[in-house]
Amino acid sequence: MIVSGLGFFTDAYDLFVIGVVLLILSGSEPTSFHLTQSQMSAIGASSLFSAIAGQLIFGRIADIYGRKKIYGTELAILIIGAFFSSISWNFESLLFSRILLGVGIGGDYPVSATIMSEYSNAKDRGKLIGLVFSMQGFGAITAVMSAYALTSFLSPETSWRILLGIGALPPLFVVFFRRKIPETPRYSLLVAKKKDEALKATRTILGDEDGAEKKFSSLLHIEEKHMNFKDFLRKFWESLLITSLAWFLMDIAFYGTGIYSGFIVSSMIADTSLHARILSAGLPYFVGAFGYFIAAFTMDILGRKRIQIQGFIAMAAIYLVVSLSMVSQGGKVIGFTVPRELAFFLYSLSFFFINFGPNETTFVLPAELFPVKFRSTAHGIASAMGKLGAAVSTYLMPMALDTIGIKEVLIILAGISIAGAALSLKLKEPAGLSLEEISEEKILLKISN
Template sequence: MPSLTWRNVIVAGMGVFTDGYNLYSISLTSFFIPSSFKFSSGELGLLVAGSYFGAAFAALIFGALADRLGRKGIYGFDVAIMSLGAVLQAFSQSYLELLLSRLILGIGIGADYVLSPVIVAENSSGKNRGKMMVITFAVMWGLGAVLAAFVEQLTLLANLPPSLIWRIVLGVGAIPAISVFFLRRRIYETVMFVSRVKPEHIDSEKIERELGKPLVKAKDTSSFMSRLRSSAIFIVAASLLWLLYDMYSSTFAIYGPITIASNLGMTPIEFTYVAQFFAGIPGQILCILLIDKIGRRPLIVLGYAGVAAWLLAYSLLLADPRIFGLSSTHLNTSSLVGEAAVLGFSFYMLNYFFSAIGPASIIGSAMVTPELVPTKVRATSQSISVAVDRLSAALNITAFPLLLAHFGLAAMVGLYSGIALLSSLITLFVIPESRGRELEELSKEGQAQK
């Protein structure tokens, strides 16, 4: 299975790379879009969240199709839709056109968030599934964000006008997406779908030749609804965990290069490079090394504990620098200065590092649902988690500029610290450990059928 697994990691990872690029690039270009269109802060929030609304809608449709038709049948169309949305952004002539193109882009992203985690999980063995999923999602998403910053940096070095910069940066997002369309259309159906749902699938013999051994086939004869009901607790828990995670992570991903970077006296591009190369990627590497050795739950709980602690420290620093022995002059109306800026930067980077160790790399990689529910309902279950998460994240992102103006950054960061603590408790008491266990065992598919 190693060659089959790594091929799926590469093909799926390029889609996630595109997701990271397109979701992050809107943040970097938000400074330049007003050079072409005028809109309020509320309309900016809606524009940024447009792809999330599209993703929530598409997830439910593609999840149902994937469980009925198979994963392979619709794989590839997600990146085609992403490419279309990215290109349409670049040629938008009004705010409304740009918003509609963001919705189309989101439809492709929502489909990919359902299909890619399921495909990688179903083609990986228990001993390395965690590592494969972290590489596919957390690592590739972060690299996509870095590319978005690099493309914008090139346009700035070329002294291009603002009205052209945002169009180029957003439009380039079509390139990585369309590059994997044909590769996705040529992959085999997943091992688990053929084994448990459709043993007579045409790809069965191809998979057996790839593996060099016969597939163990045991068709799941339980009804779709009975499997869905038995998985309800995990679907709810996974949806809640992803919802809570994205309440702060998506906000920081979208508004971090704007709000946090400005607060710390950095440019958006500087902020992106430092966050990814000095905190995000080191944390992801640590997660890759440990996830299949010590398990998912310890890393999530440890990561969230660090996120909660360092965001609380950052919140307190913003509220009153004197708590840390600094004078109030280190905080002006919009940013930390001097020693406070250095301290705030340290707090935020430590939060980012601890998030990459566990929450961002595991929950953010959509790992919970695909590992815990049966194959027959895996895509549908994942689609529910994606839809709940994307819709809540869209509403949160839309509201963030207004909440920030009303309550201030200190209160918002403090709220996200509390969310991290709550998420840690949910993981500890609800989510079972899946380290080293095959999907059949985790989802109880191996038990006798009634």
């Protein structure tokens, strides 16, 4: 869990640090980069668009060749992308480095989620997968805290380069251990048909020879059932569509408000200096971090579906309330009908319900609802749809803030959140069931969870 979790810590750091870097490179600070609005949009969204490719490619490869064979490669790509981002010399080189970084980030999603799912038991599978994803919260907070500390002592030019370079450090400590993780017993037995390898992995996990033999004995009696991709889509198209669209809608709100948090909260605070904007942009992440862990520890009790629906509803309500409290003129916020501090608190609270809601559940559900042969592929498709929503939102957000203004943007996000809640009503609830029960794979002696 730690090996997978540190990967998501890094993923979140690298994705969200760019929002702080864009504050520095936006033209208000003395740097060698003078980005136009369209260039800022391209830099902000580039790694998200390329993450789509990483999710689709790594997700499919992990189902064809196994999770182990590819695990760790995504971090190597991420390290290279982060390093070259820090030494970029112009807009084009920074853009290319962020694209490369995104491929590595994208590859981490389906493989890590699938591995954690297949190593977990039915009783606390949601908690274990959720805790891996919860490391995102620490990654985002670290990005903001690092930015505040560095800009306090170093020049903006030096600060943004170090910030991007830091993203290469955590993966260096993780990539080796990822290469050492054994193939999941489920994949070894049900897909690769390697019983000895599955038994060996079970022994490694349990660290108990007798316990491994007993646990493994329930894996041996399996009825062969051929399923090609066409068969998979015929049976699971609805679950794949719902998980994909829900993730798409959630990421529109999450990344749009997340990466550009510093620009959004500037209308809610009196001090618009760089330090104040960095700190204010980070406060919603601190509030939101609690949501990650509450979701993880209640997911197997409340269920994924309930948490996802209530999160979407809370997001919609908060966006509407904050928007209605704004007084705008020509797309610019000129005041509030409530104290600014209250508006800022409510905006920060939306991050709590995003995380104690669809941000975590959309990651967990695709790792559970599909059969082992296509589990990583399906997670790659669903997460790619999420990143498509994130990329579109991140690319359009600067222009939307400049043209229609934050008040109208929040109303749009409220409508998107309501759509997400309505869509989630069709979800299947996997809590408490084994992966084989959820996907209805034909097993004569059910895997003992």
